[in-house]
Structure formats: structure tokens, C-alpha cells
Amino acid sequence: MDFIFQTALGTYPLAAQCEMLAETGYQGLTMSAWSSDLKSIPLIKPSWGLDVGAIxxxxxxxxxxFVTGIFESVEGCTTIELALHSGETVTDLDRRMLEHLLPVCERRxxxxxxxPHARYGMQTTSEAVALCEEFNHPLLSIVFNGYHWYANQEKLLEQRLDAVWPWLHQVNIAGSRRSPLGWGGLATIEPLDEGEMDNFVLMGALLRRGFDGRVGVLGWESMGGDVYGNLQRSEKAFRSMEHRLAAHPEWAVLNELPY
Structure with a gap:
């Protein structure tokens, strides 16, 4: 996700973002809707070999x-990751927005x-599942974000993945530790080789279910250090987990805590 390129000192230019991603072994990126480079999306694949998997x-x-304008104008990308935040919980404003956007999706x-996003109106996977059940639309799906699941302390990983599974389109992961110094006073966002969140277990649970979709790495300016180094470390950690799971998938099945 391109958040990692938005640092406390400014934002890296699109060319630098793509060159770093390609050089460190990534296959694509998610772009934020406030990026000034959305019109350049069709050029990214031919120029750098990277897919823009979502906005x-x-x-x-x-x-x-603004939201409608993104849906009506986007070219070169077919998935919009949509966080809903019209109130303290999911509201009728959110529902009316989805009612308006789904026909645009059909047409375009x-x-x-x-x-699901911590501290937003739609915070949990349960709320996202309820909306998918309510709308019952083939173009409505869910992102399972390991960071927000962990920060929200939803717990019950296997049960939450089972509930999301019929609509699961994409997964995002990050290193994280619960801390009042983290985003929203909940949890930090860190490279994949840091934090207390066990992404190996999450990836193993996805592997057992046959997930073969897109996995994104969530970055944030709070990581500190240099962006290239954080990308490199996260890619190395991801490939290490991937290789271990291929050889030893049983390692990712845990016993319950004894306390």
C-alpha cells in the first residue's frame, strides 16, 4: 500500500515508488485515493511491470x-477498497452510498x-460480513486486514476467517504490537519482521483455506527509518514465512494458550 511512501517529510514521487517496489521484489501496489497520480495508473504496468491491485x-x-468521482473516473484498476466512516457505527448513509455505487460498479x-478499519464506523469483520449479507451483490467483497483485526482485538482468527471467507477478496498484513503509541492509540504498524502479531499463523490459516488472492503489506509513516529498507525487510520476512509454510504447514496450527 502506498501509505509507506507518505512519510513525515513528504511523499515519494510515483517513479521512485514503483522503482523501489520492483527492485525489492513486489508485484504491485494499492494506491490511496488522495494520490495525485491516479491518472497515471494505466502507465504503471507497462512502465514498471507492477499491477495496481486496488485504490x-x-x-x-x-x-x-469525491467518492462517486473516483468510481466514475478510475482507469486501469478494477478494485476499490472502501472504508466506511459516516458515524460511530455503520449507518444508513453508508448503505445509501453502497446502493449508489454498486450500479456504477456494474456499469464500469x-x-x-x-x-474494516479500527476507529472508523465499519470497524470489524462482523460489520463487513453483515453488509455483504444484506446487499447480496456479486461485486461486493471484503478485505481481511490483519492489522485492523489485531488492533480491534476481534480475536477468534479461525472463526473470523470462516465468516469472511465467502466474500474474501484480498488480505493485508503488517507487523504490529498493541500500544497507546500506535495508530488511534491502539496498535503500531511495523515491518513484517517486527511486532507481536503472528503473521505466520495468519498466513497458515489462509493457506489451509486455499486462499490464492492478493496479499498486501500495510505501511505507515510511523515505521520510521528509510522506506526502501522497510520494504526490503518486509519482503524478506514474507518470503521466509511463505517458504516455511510450504515445507511445514502444520507449524502454523497452534494450541490454545494455557492461561
Whole structure:
């Protein structure tokens, strides 16, 4: 996700982002809807060999025109990761927005992947599943974000993945530790080789279910250090987990804590 390139000192230019990703072994990126480079999406694959798997977009009251404009104008990307934040919980404003956007998706060949987000109106996987059940639309799906699941302390990983599974389109992961110094006072966002969140177990649970979709790495300016180094470390950690799971999938099946 391109958040990792938005640092406390500024944002890396698109060319630098793509060159870093290609050089460190990534296959694509998710772009934030506030990026000034959305019109360049069709050029990214031919120029750097990277897919733009999704655009990350936030809906809150007052952003109806902006959100609709993204759906109506995007080219070169067919998935919109949509975080809903029109109130303290999911509201009728969110529902009306989805009612408005799904016909646009049908017309333009797009998909909405609901993005549960800590401290937002739609915080949990349970709320995202409820919306998918309510709308029952083939172009409405869910992102399972390991960071937000962990920060929200939803727990019950296997049960939550089973509940999300019929609509699971994509997975995002990050190193993380619960801390008041983290995002929203909940948890930090760190490279994949740091933190207390056990992404190996999450990846093993996905492997057992046959997940073969896109896995994204969540980055954030709070990581510190240099962006290239954080990308490199996360890619190395991901490939290490991938190789271990291929050789020893049983290692990712844990016993319950004894306390």
C-alpha cells in the first residue's frame, strides 16, 4: 500500500515508488485515493511491470461527490477498497452510498472490497460480513486486514476467517504490537519482521483455506527509518514465512494458550 511512501517529510514521487517496489521484489501496489497520480495508473504496468491491485478510498459524510468521482473516473484498476466512516457505527448513509455505487460498479466493471478499519464506523469483520449479507451483490467483497483485526482485538482468527471467507477478496498484513503509541492509540504498524502479531499463523490459516488472492503489506509513516529498507525487510520476512509454510504447514496450527 502506498501509505509507506507518505512519510513525515513528504511523499515519494510515483517513479521512485514503483522503482523501489520492483527492485525489492513486489508485484504491485494499492494506491490511496488522495494520490495525485491516479491518472497515471494505466502507465504503471507497462512502465514498471507492477499491477495496481486496488485504490484505497474512505467514505464519510460530505465526500459523496469525491467518492462517486473516483468510481466514475478510475482507469486501469478494477478494485476499490472502501472504508466506511459516516458515524460511530455503520449507518444508513453508508448503505445509501453502497446502493449508489454498486450500479456504477456494474456499469464500469469495478468491485468494492469493504475495508474494516479500527476507529472508523465499519470497524470489524462482523460489520463487513453483515453488509455483504444484506446487499447480496456479486461485486461486493471484503478485505481481511490483519492489522485492523489485531488492533480491534476481534480475536477468534479461525472463526473470523470462516465468516469472511465467502466474500474474501484480498488480505493485508503488517507487523504490529498493541500500544497507546500506535495508530488511534491502539496498535503500531511495523515491518513484517517486527511486532507481536503472528503473521505466520495468519498466513497458515489462509493457506489451509486455499486462499490464492492478493496479499498486501500495510505501511505507515510511523515505521520510521528509510522506506526502501522497510520494504526490503518486509519482503524478506514474507518470503521466509511463505517458504516455511510450504515445507511445514502444520507449524502454523497452534494450541490454545494455557492461561
Amino acid at each position: 484505497y478510498l474512505i467514505y464519510r459524510q460530505g465526500l459523496e461527490s 466493471g469495478l468491485r468494492i472490497a469493504l475495508y
